[in-house]
Amino acid sequence: MTPPPTFLGKDLIGLEHLQAEQIRAILDTAETFKEISERPIKKVPVLRGKTIVNLFFEPSTRTRISFEFAEKRLSADTVNVAATGSSVTKGETLVDTARNLEAMRIDMVVIRHSASGAARFLAERIPSNVINAGDGRHEHPTQGLLDLLTIRDHRGAIEGLKVCIVGDVLHSRVARSNIWGLLKLGAEVAVCGPATLMPAAVETLGVRFFRRIEDAIEWADVLNVLRLQLERMHAGYVPSLREYNRFFGVSKERLAAAPRDVLVLHPGPMNRGVEIDSDVADGPCSVILDQVTNGVAVRMAVLYLLAGGRPETAEAAKAGP
Amino acid sequence: MSPGTPRELMDARAVEGALARMARELVERNGGAGDMLLIGVHRRGVPLSERLADEIERTGGERPPVGSLDITLYRDDLMAIGPRPVVGETRLPGSGIDGRVVVIVDDVLYTGRTVRAALDELADFGRPARITLCVLVDRGGRELPIQPDVVGMRVDAAADERVEVLVPPLDDRLGVVVAPRQEAGA
Numbered sequence: 405m406t407p408p409p410t411f412l413g414k415d416l417i418g419l420e421h422l423q424a425e426q427i428r429a430i431l432d433t434a435e436t437f438k439e440i441s442e443r444p445i446k447k448v449p450v451l452r453g454k455t456i457v458n459l460f461f462e463p464s465t466r467t468r469i470s471f472e473f474a475e476k477r478l479s480a481d482t483v484n485v486a487a488t489g490s491s492v493t494k495g496e497t498l499v500d501t502a503r504n505l506e507a508m509r510i511d512m513v514v515i516r517h518s519a520s521g522a523a524r525f526l527a528e529r530i531p532s533n534v535i536n537a538g539d540g541r542h543e544h545p546t547q548g549l550l551d552l553l554t555i556r557d558h559r560g561a562i563e564g565l566k567v568c569i570v571g572d573v574l575h576s577r578v579a580r581s582n583i584w585g586l587l588k589l590g591a592e593v594a595v596c597g598p599a600t601l602m603p604a605a606v607e608t609l610g611v612r613f614f615r616r617i618e619d620a621i622e623w624a625d626v627l628n629v630l631r632l633q634l635e636r637m638h639a640g641y642v643p644s645l646r647e648y649n650r651f652f653g654v655s656k657e658r659l660a661a662a663p664r665d666v667l668v669l670h671p672g673p674m675n676r677g678v679e680i681d682s683d684v685a686d687g688p689c690s691v692i693l694d695q696v697t698n699g700v701a702v703r704m705a706v707l708y709l710l711a712g713g714r715p716e717t718a719e720a721a722k723a724g725p
Numbered sequence: 726m727s728p729g730t731p732r733e734l735m736d737a738r739a740v741e742g743a744l745a746r747m748a749r750e751l752v753e754r755n756g757g758a759g760d761m762l763l764i765g766v767h768r769r770g771v772p773l774s775e776r777l778a779d780e781i782e783r784t785g786g787e788r789p790p791v792g793s794l795d796i797t798l799y800r801d802d803l804m805a806i807g808p809r810p811v812v813g814e815t816r817l818p819g820s821g822i823d824g825r826v827v828v829i830v831d832d833v834l835y836t837g838r839t840v841r842a843a844l845d846e847l848a849d850f851g852r853p854a855r856i857t858l859c860v861l862v863d864r865g866g867r868e869l870p871i872q873p874d875v876v877g878m879r880v881d882a883a884a885d886e887r888v889e890v891l892v893p894p895l896d897d898r899l900g901v902v903v904a905p906r907q908e909a910g911a
Contacts, residue, residue: 433812436812436814437812439815448849449799449845697904
């Protein structure tokens with residue numbers, strides 16, 4: 405039985421296809437959900453009786469734990485399935501895994517997969533709600549949303565802000581979700597990093613491209629610093645981590661040259677001394693731990709909004725209470 | 726009067742009079758305003774609880790702390806109505822509710838399901854010494870064994886009627902009206 409579309413539709417695959425109004429509603433809902441995590445009993449009965457499977461085909465600590473907290477604080481029953489990239493790959497096997505889970509009567513799937521498009525592929529084939537927790541280089545929508553919420557918390561509004569995404573934009577789903585979300589909410593967006601780590605014709609996404617981090621810092625109100633994965637060096641995208649740090653590392657000295665206070669975000673896990681220096685990560689500009697706190701609230705909001713109701717009973721329910 | 730026209734049950738003066746009497750009753754029942762906490766149910770219970778607190782203070786009592794409760798996440802029909810995009814705020818006084826006399830303040834008591842949800846939510850915050858229910862209008866039509874302790878006005882409204890409390894700043898004036906139920910957007 406397919407659940408009917410809710411305010412957000414059946415699934416959350418990415419921010420690219422959401423309306424600005426939907427994104428704002430998620431952020432507003434997350435704002436009210438923050439308070440639940442401050443209560444002595446951090447639990448509300450919204451998803452009581454719902455079963456959620458966290459299907460992680462790629463290693464993840466932060467995102468998986470954050471989703472699990474969000475699910476548990478909404479009273480859902482959760483199961484974690486960690487599949488290694490080698491034993492289960494895309495295609496039929498993914499669907500078979502999900503169909504087997506469906507056969508055990510589940511309500512939602514949170515999926516992390518190394519293949520771009522895996523979340524949509526799954527969403528089109530099973531009736532449960534599917535939430536993308538990162539698919540290849542495509543999108544990581546809840547990360548994009550928690551970045552938006554954190555920026556909004558600290559700057560009041562997204563509209564008109566200048567946000568620069570620094571680092572490996574080519575391989576980053578976080579970058580893509582950020583770009584879509586920020587542009588929809590009216591921010592100006594730029595990217596900065598080595599040309600080898602930029603998508604071809606990156607400007608067609610509607611963003612500016614800075615070749616030098618100094619120029620980006622001079623321009624930006626907010627820096628979202630991406631993790632540089634070690635594999636990129638071995639694959640020849642950057643000559644060495646030390647050199648990357650010298651040209652693109654966000655350091656205290658570089659931030660000191662900024663004409664205004666710059667907010668610094670990082671999706672984690674950080675490579676201290678590579679893309680970000682410790683005195684920035686732990687300094688007054690950093691809101692990295694706020695991002696983690698907001699992650700739980702944003703995921704609660706998404707789960708809540710996707711767990712929608714049945715239109716045929718809506719009319720009767722309006723009468724009360 | 727044509728059908729569809731709202732009928733006025735209470736004007737501003739009547740509501741003010743009712744709130745003054747309710748405030749007195751609350752203090753009498755409780756033997757003073759000490760230990761008392763007023764918790765307004767989102768949305769119109771919130772400004773009503775502020776007014777009751779003002780009234781208690783005006784008549785010489787100590788102004789009780791006021792909080793708010795959004796019961797959306799505790800509704801028994803949440804999955805049927807579909808989630809409301811934005812949930813209101815639950816804000817309880819910093820002192821907590823353990824051992825206090827909690828007064829749940831709402832505008833209209835109808836099926837009793839909101840109060841059921843409020844009781845469930847309060848239980849997640851602690852163990853009050855006593856919980857009292859205070860409503861401006863009791864319109865009958867209960868679906869649960871729940872009764873108010875302090876009432877501003879009782880009225881028998883038909884199932885196809887909607888009793889609405891108007892209270893600033895959510896509305897432009899103070900009053901109680903009864904109107905035919907809207908088909909959409911209720």
